[in-house]
Amino acid sequence: MTVGEDNTNRPGLRRWLPLLAPLLAAAAVATGLAAVLAPRQEIGWFAYAPLSHQTFTSDTIVLMDSGARAGYLLIAIGLLTLAFWFGYRLGARRKAAS
Secondary structure, three states: OOOOOOHHHOHHHHHHHHHHHHHHHHHHHHHHHHHHHOOOOOOOOEEEEOOOOEEEEOOOOOOOOHHHHHHHHHHHHHHHHHHHHHHHHHHHHHHHHO
């Protein structure tokens, strides 16, 4: 390549560049889903209620580890990126039509 030559004039790169954001967003959503759906180690939890003289157990308590939190964050970032990209493309198409 010589001085002043632009690397973005290659037809292959120019064709894939607009699809970079949705592909990365879809990859983030897929990775987030994999992190959220990964098998977790179950933990037991119980408490002694001294006034009732009974052991309290609960199946409704949800403890979220850092992997699940990261997965939900990746899903949210990916979906927000996809929404932004679709809105931008729709706006650009309407502007070009008018």
